[in-house]
Amino acid sequence: MSNPRVTTAYFRQAKQEGRPLTMLTAYDFPTARLVDAAGIDAILVGDSLGNVVLGYESTIPVTMEDMLHHVKAVTRAVKRAMVIADMPFLSYHISVEESVRNAGRMLQEGLAQAVKLEGGREVLPQVKAIVNAGIPVMGHLGLTPQSIHQLGGYKVQGKDEAAARKLLDDALALEQAGVFSIVLECVPTPLATLVTQKLGVPTIGIGAGPHCDGQVLVTHDLLGLYGGFSPKFAKRYAQLHENIMAALTAYREEVQSRAFPGPEHGFGLDETVLEKLY
Ligand code: KIV
Numbered sequence: 471m472s473n474p475r476v477t478t479a480y481f482r483q484a485k486q487e488g489r490p491l492t493m494l495t496a497y498d499f500p501t502a503r504l505v506d507a508a509g510i511d512a513i514l515v516g517d518s519l520g521n522v523v524l525g526y527e528s529t530i531p532v533t534m535e536d537m538l539h540h541v542k543a544v545t546r547a548v549k550r551a552m553v554i555a556d557m558p559f560l561s562y563h564i565s566v567e568e569s570v571r572n573a574g575r576m577l578q579e580g581l582a583q584a585v586k587l588e589g590g591r592e593v594l595p596q597v598k599a600i601v602n603a604g605i606p607v608m609g610h611l612g613l614t615p616q617s618i619h620q621l622g623g624y625k626v627q628g629k630d631e632a633a634a635r636k637l638l639d640d641a642l643a644l645e646q647a648g649v650f651s652i653v654l655e656c657v658p659t660p661l662a663t664l665v666t667q668k669l670g671v672p673t674i675g676i677g678a679g680p681h682c683d684g685q686v687l688v689t690h691d692l693l694g695l696y697g698g699f700s701p702k703f704a705k706r707y708a709q710l711h712e713n714i715m716a717a718l719t720a721y722r723e724e725v726q727s728r729a730f731p732g733p734e735h736g737f738g739l740d741e742t743v744l745e746k747l748y
Contacts, residue, residue, distance in 0.1 A: 476511050476552040478584070478606045478650040484511075484683065485672040491651075491684025493554075493674055494692065497523050497540045501689060502547035510551055512674075514586065514686060515541045517556040517616070522690050529615045532558040534572055541580030554608055555582035559616045562587050562596045569596040573605050586653065588614035590640025594647050601648035609644040611637055612678065613656035624701075626656045626677070634661050641665045641673075653686060654678040656703075677703035 484491050493512040496502040497519045505513055516522075519540055520532040541555045555576035562569035576582045584606035587593060600607050612627040621627070628637040638661070641652055651672045654662045659679030666673045666682050675682030690696065691704035697711045724730035 473550045475550060475583070478552075480511070480552075481651050481672050482670075485670075491672055491674060493684060493686035494689045495522070495686070496544050496547075496689060499543045499547045502544040502553075505689060506548045506551045511684070512552040512554055512686075513544060513548060514554045515544050515556060515580075515582070516586075516688070517558045518688055519556075522688060528618055530559045530618070534558060534561050534575065537561075538575060538580050541576060541582050545581040552584060553582045554584045554586050555580055557585050557587040562593065562600075566595050566599045570599050570603050570605075573600045573607075574603060577605060584608055584650070586610055588616050590636070591643045594643060597644060597647040597649060607649045608674075609641070609649040609652040610655065611640055611644070611652060611657070612654050615655075624656070626658060628657050628661045634658075637661065638665055638668065641669055645669050645671050651684075654682060677701065 481491060483489075491512065492510045493514055494505050494510050495516045495518060496505050496513045497515060502513055515537065517529040517532045517537065519536065520526040520529040523540075524532070524536065526532070537555060537558050541553070545553050557569075557572060557576070561572040573585045576585050585600065586608040587597070587600075588610040590609075590611055597607050597609070613621065613624060615624070618624065628634045637657065641654075644652055649671060651674055652665075652669065653674045653676065654665060655675075656677040657665075657675070657679075659681065662673065662675055662678035663681040672683035674684040674686050676686045687704060691700050692707050694700075694706040694709040694711050695714075697715075700706065721730065
């Protein structure tokens with residue numbers, strides 16, 4: 471079969487063979503279709519949905535229902551990439567049972583192939599239970615945006631010895647608990663490199679340097695869909711904000727000057743039909 475679905479085995483093999491993994495976010499059908507067609511290995515329906523699409527200031531207001539709505543749109547579009555659904559704030563904190571139920575909904579209703587959740591040793595019981603239910607789990611360490619009020623801002627994590635050791639120990643514990651991969655967000659390059667060397671499962675970096683086993687970016691950042699600030703690590707591969715603004719402004723001006731629509735954009739009517747109406 472050509473282009474089979476990306477699986478956790480594909481992730482493992484990519485690390486063993488030293489092949490970098492690619493991951494991008496998508497929250498809707500057309501973007502997911504483009505990302506999949508571009509040959510990206512995994513599509514994360516991130517809870518960055520909250521900031522990027524729903525207009526919230528953080529990921530904290532995002533609910534299970536919000537996530538499922540967007541996970542369903544993405545999985546309808548994707549043929550090859552692994553679709554990973556982010557577990558939103560509080561969906562895996564109340565109890566182990568509720569965590570498994572919510573993770574299961576991402577696969578059963580959303581048709582995702584895996585879930586991602588934030589945190590280290592404090593979420594191990596949930597991770598183990600979800601893995602035991604047969605659901606692949608991706609971990610997420612470093613800057614974990616759902617804890618933004620505890621972290622005190624969007625900053626690089628693991629900078630002193632205690633924090634760096636904690637991050638490494640959390641990564642090893644998550645691997646022991648059965649995660650198939652771990653996102654490292656805003657982690658100093660040497661620490662992300664060490665974690666990557668120590669783990670058997672692949673690390674996926676965002677603001678964590680070039681030595682992770684794979685990279686992830688928020689697609690809206692990569693495409694330059696927003697003007698203004700974007701984080702240092704978010705390389706822009708296009709300037710869509712400028713292109714879209716130019717198109718929207720041209721449309722407004724052409725409607726106002728009656729340049730649009732032209733004769734080629736309209737539909738004719740037989741003269742005889744028209745005559746009878748006058
Ligand atoms: O929600 C998200 O988009 C993420 C990525 C930044 C890794 O968690």
